Amino acid sequence: MQIRLYLDEDASSRSLARGLRLRGIDVVTAVEAERLNASDLGQLEFATYQGRSLLTYNISDFHRLHTDWLREGRAHGGIILVSQSRFAVGEQLRRVLKLATSVSAEEMKSRIEFLSNWT
Numbered sequence: 001m002q003i004r005l006y007l008d009e010d011a012s013s014r015s016l017a018r019g020l021r022l023r024g025i026d027v028v029t030a031v032e033a034e035r036l037n038a039s040d041l042g043q044l045e046f047a048t049y050q051g052r053s054l055l056t057y058n059i060s061d062f063h064r065l066h067t068d069w070l071r072e073g074r075a076h077g078g079i080i081l082v083s084q085s086r087f088a089v090g091e092q093l094r095r096v097l098k099l100a101t102s103v104s105a106e107e108m109k110s111r112i113e114f115l116s117n118w119t
Helices: 014-022 040-050 059-071 089-102
Strands: 005-007 027-029 053-056 079-081 112-114
Touching: 005 014, 005 040, 014 027, 014 089, 040 053, 040 059, 053 059, 059 079, 059 112
Parallel strands: 005 027, 005 053, 053 079, 079 112
Antiparallel strands: none
């Protein structure tokens, strides 16, 4: 099964979401889910409940949450970390598509990926 994405508040780019949808990726943004101003923990819990991998620009906080969840034996749907200033939307789209076609939803479980690794 292909990964399904949740773009948190920081990463809720309409252009990115639209581009992914046009290419067949199931995407929900924090804006669409009415999850603006939810805590980072709340965002990850929501994505996990929805069976989605969370895409975020908030690298340090979500890397810490990932580590905490693993230590606690909790599973999540995967986290994709993006350096916002490093990639334009088109480059983010290309890299997310490469990741989505290379890694299944099952393989993404409790996994963290840096989008910079997907060239």
